[in-house]
Amino acid sequence: RAKAGGKACYAIFDQQMHASAVSRLQLETDLRRAIERQEFLVYYQPIISLQHDTLTGFEALIRWQHPQQGLVPPARFIPIAEETGLIVPIGEWILEQAAQQLKIWQTQYRNYESLKMSVNLSSKQLRDASLLGTIDRILSKTEIDNNALKVEITESILMENVQVAADVLIALRERNIEICLDDFGTGYSSLSYLHRFPVNTLKIDRSFVMRMRPNDENSEIVRAIVSLAHILGMEIIAEGIETELQLAQLKWIGCEQGQGYFFAKPLATSEVEALLKNPHYWANL
Ligand code: C2E
Ligand code: MG
Ligand code: MG
Ligand code: MG
Numbered sequence: 001r002a003k004a005g006g007k008a009c010y011a012i013f014d015q016q017m018h019a020s021a022v023s024r025l026q027l028e029t030d031l032r033r034a035i036e037r038q039e040f041l042v043y044y045q046p047i048i049s050l051q052h053d054t055l056t057g058f059e060a061l062i063r064w065q066h067p068q069q070g071l072v073p074p075a076r077f078i079p080i081a082e083e084t085g086l087i088v089p090i091g092e093w094i095l096e097q098a099a100q101q102l103k104i105w106q107t108q109y110r111n112y113e114s115l116k117m118s119v120n121l122s123s124k125q126l127r128d129a130s131l132l133g134t135i136d137r138i139l140s141k142t143e144i145d146n147n148a149l150k151v152e153i154t155e156s157i158l159m160e161n162v163q164v165a166a167d168v169l170i171a172l173r174e175r176n177i178e179i180c181l182d183d184f185g186t187g188y189s190s191l192s193y194l195h196r197f198p199v200n201t202l203k204i205d206r207s208f209v210m211r212m213r214p215n216d217e218n219s220e221i222v223r224a225i226v227s228l229a230h231i232l233g234m235e236i237i238a239e240g241i242e243t244e245l246q247l248a249q250l251k252w253i254g255c256e257q258g259q260g261y262f263f264a265k266p267l268a269t270s271e272v273e274a275l276l277k278n279p280h281y282w283a284n285l
Pocket of ligand 1: 206262
């Protein structure tokens with residue numbers, strides 16, 4: 001780059017940095033008030049048994065209905081919530097919402113008594129001393145079965161906090177809560193580490209599922225992950241299934257469960273209810 005352009009370039013860069021710092025700060029300020037102002041929503045993405053073509057449960061995914069900016073995706077505010085510690089009350093809120101909602105669906109729709117609910121846990125939540133107490137309180141308040149609750153933890157969180165994570169996971173398993181390792185394959189976890197943690201399910205990251213082609217390397221990687229999981233006594237969920245071909249390959253490979261736009265996007269409560277009431281939808285999975 002020409003020297004003359006250098007200064008102007010920095011000036012633009014500075015401006016952009018400034019603008020993004022200001023908008024981040026604004027978001028942080030707004031985030032602090034979002035709970036009391038009831039701006040959070042929970043969306044629910046169906047999880048499907050690939051072997052039986054049935055609904056097994058949902059993953060709870062948070063959304064923020066910002067008064068000016070509209071729906072803000074979690075990728076934009078979860079990192080801020082993490083850094084500020086706001087993730088602890090927000091995480092408690094979503095756990096309670098999701099458990100309560102599951103109880104309602106289990107009670108309202110008799111065919112769905114054994115549905116499960118997966119909730120994502122962040123690094124700070126895992127290290128927060130009040131987590132187990134919070135979960136116990138929510139389980140007893142909502143009266144859902146302990147084993148209807150699944151928690152999702154990314155493998156990078158696990159590896160950043162090996163000792164703490166192991167202790168918390170053991171305490172969760174003692175309560176019969178299921179543990180799901182999220183975004184599996186994207187982190188740096190050594191496969192030989194995996195058996196040290198009481199993990200029930202591996203969730204293969206969308207990036208693998210997306211790149212799978214019949215008989216190619218990526219399919220072989222997925223196949224290897226599935227066999228590894230089975231050897232360790234774990235089940236597999238494939239995330240981000242978008243096409244019929246991906247679904248067919250995953251079934252063939254022996255993957256137990258899946259979720260993705262091919263089945264359904266994350267849905268608002270009312271949309272889930274429409275699905276639960278509609279036997280045709282499930283008959284045609
Ligand atoms: P995640 O836990 O891996 O969630 C799956 C993400 O993949 C969701 O994005 C979901 O909408 C998206 N997805 C599912 N199927 C498909 C598909 O077929 N195609 C494509 N392109 N995307 C698909 P979302 O809802 O934007 O959430 C992003 C991440 O934010 C989550 O990744 C999770 O790490 C985090 N997150 C969401 N809700 C919470 C929460 O309540 N607490 C915490 N701690 N983190 C959350
Ligand atoms: Mg997840
Ligand atoms: Mg995931
Ligand atoms: Mg993911």
